[in-house]
Amino acid sequence: MPLLELKNTRKDFGGLRAVDDVSLQVPEGAIIGLIGPNGSGKSTLINLIAGSQELTAGRVIFAGEDISDLAPDAVYNSGIARGYQEPSLYFKMTVLDNVLLPVKGQRGEKPWYAPRWRSWQREEAAQAERAINVLEQVQLLQHYDSLAADLSGGQMKLLEIARALMGQPKLLLLDEPTAGVAPKLAYEIFQQIARLRADYGITFLIVEHRLEILFDFVDYVYVMHLGNLLAQGAPADIVEDTRLREVYFGE
């Protein structure tokens, strides 16, 4: 059984059909690529899975549960975290604060414990240690005390991933993790993704434009065009597929 399954999903914006009858499967532990030219409906599809947009038709099944009608916070709680095309961080807060935010169920979150430093200090220290491990993993540890606003574009993307990791998701949706990132760092981001899959067994669904990098790391690729699934297959097969060139370059 796949971890995530989309069954005939459709999304209409007024008269425009942004996603048309798309079905796809994401097996557990896989890194799946979702590509296609601008306006092909990739980001909409991510939004539909994350619950930030409502489906017009179809179902989204995650870990055997139907999550089609859940609100974004409920989707997050079911184990799906996401990164955004434009980095969405708390820019006025420190890097460490940013990764500590998703931590839940701490005593210090309650007003009757919060003033009693001793009652939650050990718990907080344990979480901070986890946060430090995660930051070390994505090579942001030396910036733990800087404001998120002071990071480079690529570091912001990594911080988003680190924050998602703190919530211990099963599936991570990434919308162009290398957008606006220098080429060298872009490759490093994908190396991080591969390492995270190996270390934590996290499953990834990644929208990406830099195909030359993406194809080195993904197990399987879905190609979208004008809201439809145009092709799917292993990266080696997709590269050979003439339809890909047609939609990207109009050849």
Next chain:
Amino acid sequence: MPPALLTTSLVNTIQIGSLYALMALGITLTFSVMKLPNFAHAEYVTVGAFAALIVSLAGEVNPLLIMLAAFIVGALVALISHVAVFKPLEGREVSFYTLILSSFAVGLILRYILFMIADYFNLFDTRIRIPLQIMLRESYLILTNIFFWVVPSSILLVIALTLLLNRTPLGREMRALANNPGLARVIGIPVERVKSYSWLLVGGLAGVAGALWGLQTAVSPLMGWAAIISVFAAAILGGLSSFAGTILGAYVVAFSENTIMLFLNFNFGLDLAYKPAIPFIIIIAVLLIRPQGFTELIRRAGDLQR
């Protein structure tokens, strides 16, 4: 201006400024975390004062116990107004103006419930009963134990709130909610719970401010309302977002209302009846000249909480 008048007015500035700070921080917090300029805040103060008054009438009660009672009652009333009014309205995605008006309405309802209670138990113009002691008696200055209750309590609470906001997991989540509420929801912050907790804190602090206010002057159902414009002036001076700016604003307003007012009265014969106009003048001047208040100045000084 005679020195005795000056020192007395400065003592008043400190005492009233500390109380304004305590109340204005609640307004700033509600505005940044809940995105609501809450005029019912005035009534959380009054409710706290009445809770303190009723407890104090039981006999010789420790002022700390009085403040605790005011905190609990203020916190509960604030939470109820959130659950019964503001939360359902937010759920319907009403406009900002509807929320402001509804906060006026909540304030009015609370105020007249308090009138009914005060009338029924005959509580008009009663002071919170704690034994009065003269701590310092000089020709230029008299200080009572009231001063030593009001000022340190307010300052300690302001410091505690600042620490809570900057150093605790709850404070971290509140700051996140203030900066970007939409993002908070999708990265796993329990938004509704954090909001409820914030209401408890805001209402509780307002309640304590009411208890302290009732130590220095008679408790009346209108007392919170009478102070709210001065308190809003303080919060607006702080740009409705900066804690340090709000505290500074509170003392500036209190200084204008006490020392500057007396100075103008003594030297230029300005009638003391103009005192209530001062916060309005401050609000209009700030909005015309520096709508961002002290915020930018303080940020530039690198002093703002991160």
